[in-house]
Amino acid sequence: MAAPSVGLGLSGNHIVQLLGDEKLVTAWDQLPLAFSVIGIDQLDDRAGEAAHVAFDGSAAAATLMARTTSARVLIAAPPRRDHPYNLARRTASLGHLSAGRTGVVFGLPRHSLGEIDPWVRGRDDAEITRHHCVAAARAVRDLEQSWPLDSVIGDRETGIFVRSDRIQHVDIEGVYPIAGPLTIPEPPFGPSALAWWVGRDGPAPTADVIDAVDVVLGAGTTPSLGVDEIPAHGVDRVVLDAGPDTDVADVLSVARRLLTDTAAHTDRALSLRTVLGTSVPSRRRSRPAFPVPQPHPWL
DSSP, X not given: OOOOEXXXXXXXXXXXXXXXXXXXXXXXXXXXXXXXEETGGGGSGGGGSTTOOOOOHHHHHHHHHHTOSSOOEEEEOOTTTOOHHHHHHHHHHHHXXXXXXXXXXXXXXXXXXXXXXXXXXXXXXHHHHHHHHHHHHHHHHHHHTSSOGGGEEEETTTTEXXXXXXXXXXXXXXXXXXXXXXXXXXXXXOSOEEEEEOOTTOOOOOHHHHHHSSEEEBBTTBBEEOTTOOOOTTOSEEEEEOOTXXXXXXXXXXXXXXXXXXXXXXXXXXXXXXXXXXXOOOOOOOEESSOOOOOOTTO
């Protein structure tokens, strides 16, 4: 049976340490990991601990992608922090910057349940949070695919830069009303890979969750693994989740030992979507956002 590949769970504390030490960034980048989850502590109860460091995952990822060549990351997207239009705009930009090394992971952070939800102006619960995460994932997917990259033709003879009639209008109602396409073309490697995180003892993903994302992490064939645990037989990959109080250098050391003794190396040149084994989803057709462009003979 094939050895599992390794994902790495990085908390806010770990990201702060990485951003402040170039040697740690290099060591992380050189590990043959499948991916790393940035902000994993935002997707479970640990985000309520005093040691938690809040940060913007997309900003951290942009910095880290510019300083690495191989690291692949999934950015935690907790509910209520971002409107999916803003999230899609940033993740699409990261897809261009990273050449397909970035994605997004959603989940149910139980520490936030019971707080006021700004989108419904009422107390949050697990059902509301799940509904919002599913809506956000679907919106991000539709928005990132609304402007096909190959519609950018740059035709000097006609003066047509973009076949704007191929840009699709995105019409979404409900929690996150959206009307219009994204302002950024789809990344070269396709839309961001989307994942769902199941924390330890967390509820199994429902059918609508599975339909909205590409892969489920933290359970099933991709369980989370503590620093002293050994991967079980029959799993495709594991996510090493050391906890926010562990020094990032020690986390990398455990990952290195796991990759040496038990787990499989992942080709560092592959895109995140290829590593996760997910295909590019079909593009949802709606209606053209703009009319057919006309030649500009005076150009």
